[in-house]
Amino acid sequence: MRPQPPIFPTIKQEIFDWRLWTGRAVVLAFAALAGLTVVVFTWMTEHAAAYFSSFEKSFWWGPLLLTPVCTAAIVWLTRRYAPGAAGSGIPQVMAAIEPEVPKNSRHIFVSLKLSVIKMLLTTWGLLAGLSLGREGPSVQIAAGVMHNARRWLPARSQVSDNGLLVAGGAAGIAAAFNTPLGGVMFAIEELSRKPENRSNGLIVAAIVLGGLMSVSVYGNITYFGVIQVQNFGWALLLPGLLVAVCTGVAGGLFARLLIISLAGVSGDWFSRWRRKAPVRFAAACGLAVAVLGLASHGDTFGSGYDPTRAMLDGDGDASPLYVLLKFMATWITTWAGVPGGLFAPALAIGGAMGNDIAQLTGYVNAPTLIALGMAGFLAAVTQAPLTAFIIVMEMVSGHALVLSLMSSALIASGVSRLISAPLYTALAELQLQRLPTRG
Numbered sequence: 464m465r466p467q468p469p470i471f472p473t474i475k476q477e478i479f480d481w482r483l484w485t486g487r488a489v490v491l492a493f494a495a496l497a498g499l500t501v502v503v504f505t506w507m508t509e510h511a512a513a514y515f516s517s518f519e520k521s522f523w524w525g526p527l528l529l530t531p532v533c534t535a536a537i538v539w540l541t542r543r544y545a546p547g548a549a550g551s552g553i554p555q556v557m558a559a560i561e562p563e564v565p566k567n568s569r570h571i572f573v574s575l576k577l578s579v580i581k582m583l584l585t586t587w588g589l590l591a592g593l594s595l596g597r598e599g600p601s602v603q604i605a606a607g608v609m610h611n612a613r614r615w616l617p618a619r620s621q622v623s624d625n626g627l628l629v630a631g632g633a634a635g636i637a638a639a640f641n642t643p644l645g646g647v648m649f650a651i652e653e654l655s656r657k658p659e660n661r662s663n664g665l666i667v668a669a670i671v672l673g674g675l676m677s678v679s680v681y682g683n684i685t686y687f688g689v690i691q692v693q694n695f696g697w698a699l700l701l702p703g704l705l706v707a708v709c710t711g712v713a714g715g716l717f718a719r720l721l722i723i724s725l726a727g728v729s730g731d732w733f734s735r736w737r738r739k740a741p742v743r744f745a746a747a748c749g750l751a752v753a754v755l756g757l758a759s760h761g762d763t764f765g766s767g768y769d770p771t772r773a774m775l776d777g778d779g780d781a782s783p784l785y786v787l788l789k790f791m792a793t794w795i796t797t798w799a800g801v802p803g804g805l806f807a808p809a810l811a812i813g814g815a816m817g818n819d820i821a822q823l824t825g826y827v828n829a830p831t832l833i834a835l836g837m838a839g840f841l842a843a844v845t846q847a848p849l850t851a852f853i854i855v856m857e858m859v860s861g862h863a864l865v866l867s868l869m870s871s872a873l874i875a876s877g878v879s880r881l882i883s884a885p886l887y888t889a890l891a892e893l894q895l896q897r898l899p900t901r902g
Contacts, residue, residue: 526753552602593801717809842876
């Protein structure tokens with residue numbers, strides 16, 4: 464049995480150790496700053512999406528010119544000035560936490576410079592109508608702000624660099640979704656690699672504080688609003704199971720497709736073109752996204768917020784091919800190499816799958832299956848079922864659907880594991896290949 468610490472010396476150290484309190488104050492101050500940075504980023508992306516929507520409605524042909532040109536420009540700037548800003552941002556933070564990464568090389572994956580560039584280029588991507596989300600980028604942005612706190616920590620501080628990265632990345636998710644609990648679970652499922660990171664009360668407090676910054680500005684709202692769930696019974700069993708299995712298969716295929724595409728090891732003509740002429744390849748991807756957007760009457764542009772809200776309100780007239788078109792638009796956007804995340808598009812695809820199954824089976828309460836589809840597809844793509852479950856749970860009015868959401872996320876994640884390796888782990892390994900020591 465481990466000996467108990469002496470009471471009075473421990474209390475004395477807690478009260479009078481100025482290094483301890485200074486370190487805590489610095490961590491919490493930067494956690495608040497990271498949360499506020501994500502709030503600013505949210506404001507930027509929302510206005511960018513609104514401007515594109517207005518442009519697209521005024522000039523239906525506009526995306527055929529705007530989207531390819533902007534996609535090519537974004538990829539050129541990213542590759543030339545900030546290669547670490549490409550993609551989601553979550554793999555970069557996971558790579559920075561790896562023990563094999565030297566401290567002087569972490570700026571390759573996470574830094575204030577990358578945070579600023581990530582904010583600008585992701586916003587530009589939404590201004591161009593690309594199918595991406597802001598949640599993954601929020602992880603890298605907040606981690607870059609939080610990691611800068613190490614410059615201000617006193618000597619012999621008990622807060623490690625990895626702890627700052629975990630706290631920052633999780634605070635980014637918490638602030639992006641207005642779900643502090645979701646941020647804590649994201650830190651446990653995706654970012655933590657050492658047990659001490661998981662049990663550090665200061666790190667948890669920093670995550671929660673970062674999330675509360677978003678709540679203090681935007682109020683207690685969620686990205687897609689509150690999903691109203693009516694009373695349900697055994698009639699949900701078969702449609703709910705169908706949603707979980709279908710989203711698991713689709714999410715696993717989506718993750719596998721992304722890994723193969725981004726790794727570029729298949730040797731196909733597109734992968735060779737991407738390696739030889741990445742900017743021209745990005746322009747072609749932008750044109751494909753624009754064509755998909757026009758084919759869906761604008762529904763596949765952006766993060767997927769408007770079509771999902773329309774489905775939840777019961778007055779949506781999305782294309783019957785919306786799931787396929789959004790799936791393709793999100794894959795092509797990511798393949799192009801622009802900075803942007805997958806969380807919001809994944810929620811939109813999963814919600815649409817739930818809505819389609821509700822119509823197919825005649826289930827009367829479509830929002831219930833939409834919520835199950837959101838949790839299932841996000842869990843299948845990320846293979847982080849508890850994070851997906853908690854994020855969607857915060858959108859549901861009442862607790863009647865909690866067990867169903869958890870079951871859907873766990874089943875879908877289990878099915879996905881039969882099809883694909885964990886997406887972010889695989890992409891983090893690709894990021895590690897950028898280290899000088901690994902060529």
